[in-house]
Amino acid sequence: MCVPMQNNIAFLTSDVSRLLRKRFDVVSRRFGVTGPQWRMLAALRRTPGINQGALAQWLEVEAITAGRMIDRLEKSGMVERRADPNDRRAWRLFLTDAATPLLDELFICATDVFEEAQQGFTPAERDLLLVLLERVRANLLEEPPADKALAEGALAHG
Numbered sequence: 001m002c003v004p005m006q007n008n009i010a011f012l013t014s015d016v017s018r019l020l021r022k023r024f025d026v027v028s029r030r031f032g033v034t035g036p037q038w039r040m041l042a043a044l045r046r047t048p049g050i051n052q053g054a055l056a057q058w059l060e061v062e063a064i065t066a067g068r069m070i071d072r073l074e075k076s077g078m079v080e081r082r083a084d085p086n087d088r089r090a091w092r093l094f095l096t097d098a099a100t101p102l103l104d105e106l107f108i109c110a111t112d113v114f115e116e117a118q119q120g121f122t123p124a125e126r127d128l129l130l131v132l133l134e135r136v137r138a139n140l141l142e143e144p145p146a147d148k149a150l151a152e153g154a155l156a157h158g
Helices: 009-029 035-046 052-059 063-075 099-117 123-141 145-157
Strands: 079-084 087-095
Touching: 009 035, 009 099, 035 052, 035 063, 035 079, 035 087, 035 099, 052 063, 052 087, 063 079, 087 099
Parallel strands: none
Antiparallel strands: 079 087
């Protein structure tokens, strides 16, 4: 059975994500940062000390792209690189104190965008939406059944 495109969970979640990113891009411009820079700053707030490679993976961009974004944010005084004590070739990334007020303002704007996106939802519907999306994410974080079967078969015949 073919599922109509507008009812396809992948299409809907992708479209919602795209529309949220687009709205964040518009809002962030008022503060002199791009939407991707905002996401990078938010990721660094969430995971201080992350390295460039891991940050690029999390943001789903190439390492060189992440590096250029970090360079711009470092030049603007929002991010600092610190030597990794365990790897002389690597740098750990941290927000500077100058980034805090900007992120606080951006967080307020994000809250406004989320309010707009959930306009007309009851509190129970908002809670249910989060629960269901968390469940979808958890399901997708698990190893796919076909991969599990292949791995188990390889171990049994190994």
